[in-house]
Amino acid sequence: MDLEETPLPGIGLRHDFSTRSGRRLGVVSRHDGRRDLVIYDAEDPDASRESITLTPEEGDVLSELLGAPHIVQRLADISRAFAGLVGEQIEIAAGSPYADRLLAATQARTRTGASIVAVVRDHQVLASPRPDFRFRAGDIVVVVGTPENTAAVGRLLRDG
Numbered sequence: 001m002d003l004e005e006t007p008l009p010g011i012g013l014r015h016d017f018s019t020r021s022g023r024r025l026g027v028v029s030r031h032d033g034r035r036d037l038v039i040y041d042a043e044d045p046d047a048s049r050e051s052i053t054l055t056p057e058e059g060d061v062l063s064e065l066l067g068a069p070h071i072v073q074r075l076a077d078i079s080r081a082f083a084g085l086v087g088e089q090i091e092i093a094a095g096s097p098y099a100d101r102l103l104a105a106t107q108a109r110t111r112t113g114a115s116i117v118a119v120v121r122d123h124q125v126l127a128s129p130r131p132d133f134r135f136r137a138g139d140i141v142v143v144v145g146t147p148e149n150t151a152a153v154g155r156l157l158r159d160g
Contacts (some may be wrong), residue, residue, distance in 0.1 A: 016040075035059035060123040087142060088150040089120070090157055094137040097160035104131035112152035114145030 006014045008028065016026035016038075024040035033056035041047040054062060092099050098106055108116055119126045119133065120140040126133070135141070143153045 014038075029059075033059075035062075037062070063123045063125070084146055085144060086147050086150055087117075087144050088154065090141045090143060090150075090154045092135045092137055092139040092141060092157060096135075096137065096157055098135050098157055099137040101135060102131065103129055103133040103135065106153075106156060108143075108153050108156060112145070112149045112156060114143050114149040114153045116141055116153070117144050118142040 002017060004016045006016070008014055012028060012030040014026055014028045016024060018024050023042065024045045026038040026040065028036040028038060030036070035054045035056075035058075037052045037054060038048050039050045041049040103116060106116075108114060116129060117127070118141075119129050119135070120142065121136065121138070141153070141157060143150045145153070
């Protein structure tokens, strides 16, 4: 599925995609924290048919309903499909040596053998973070690997 990202100067960022049935949807993330859920007209994909403005709290609830359970379910499916593979969620604590540092600085995969597959920040799932992703205190890091190497990532993110 193709996700289009469009900067909206002075407003924020818009993400659009087409559903399998051909409907076009979008989310405008505003600088002030509000989000607009946009449903485009089926006849004219450049025209908005309806737009629903969500408060930051409402956006978080919707994100959690749509995103986080999906990631958790996918991790459960992976664990069942590959015996011995687990998914762990590890919080970046305020005192973590990696708070406000780049993912690349952890060298987590090289040092532990586990993979960081997502980060949950403010109830938003950020899948497949790149090496230049900067952790913040309070982030939940989703790690996949064996029980031993996911535990090693936990120690790494906690102690350095």
